[in-house]
Amino acid sequence: MHITLSFNRALRTAFLAIGLALTGSVLWAHGDVTPQAVDTKTLPQLGAKWLPSNPYSSGPAFKEALRIGTSAYNQNCARCHGLEAISGGIAPDLRKMDADCTGMADEAKKNACMAEMDEFYLAIVRRGRTRDGRVYMPPFESTLSQEAMWAIRTYLETRREK
Template identity: 50%
Template structure:
């Protein structure tokens, strides 16, 4: 084999190797979240985060939300909710009903642009309790003013 053929073979192996890594990214279906310790919130979506602030469930929601966020959100929104710029930095959401409105809109309807799914409809996969726990975790790591 001459040097050109060896170089071509190495280049082809590299390209196919990288393609294998991309295909090996894995299943991006949201992972189930165990919400034991949180109250059942029912099927009707609440308008405001029930675990915020003085809620007796706040600490448990942060604990569950941290795990759920890392399993389902971190790959796009960043570790510890610190965005790398690909997806919105969720720590910047207002910790009020206004931020809750935006959060609900996204987790219920997802984000689709020009037919491309940027974020799945997480409410199709995760319970209201799990999603509000994620919101509670995000608020717990947001920069304090």
């Protein structure tokens, strides 16, 4: 028992020393997960009523939404969901979020499936995820506007696995 405790203590000490050497600070699993505000004033404003689907998926605002969404994802989502939406195993791989829908041959069923995924996405991002009293994802509704959430969704749509 004493050997196991000493070994575990040695591993923790080594981990902290490596974290300090590499970053000048201690590395923790998720880092700072405080939601960061996103400036969306260059996007068309959507109003107070939440839209059921992504208004920036196509059209004139797409490029700006993609620019803002990429930055917003990196500020708020990448630490758990991975850089470029490629999960390192901490949280779901968001490139696969729509996987059940994208392969559907029937266009009407595919569109209905994508609408469900938009609804699912908004519900999770707005209210977060908690299981057994543990927060798996913080709620972003008080920090991110509807425009910011849809801009992030626009970015994620470009990251879908083929």
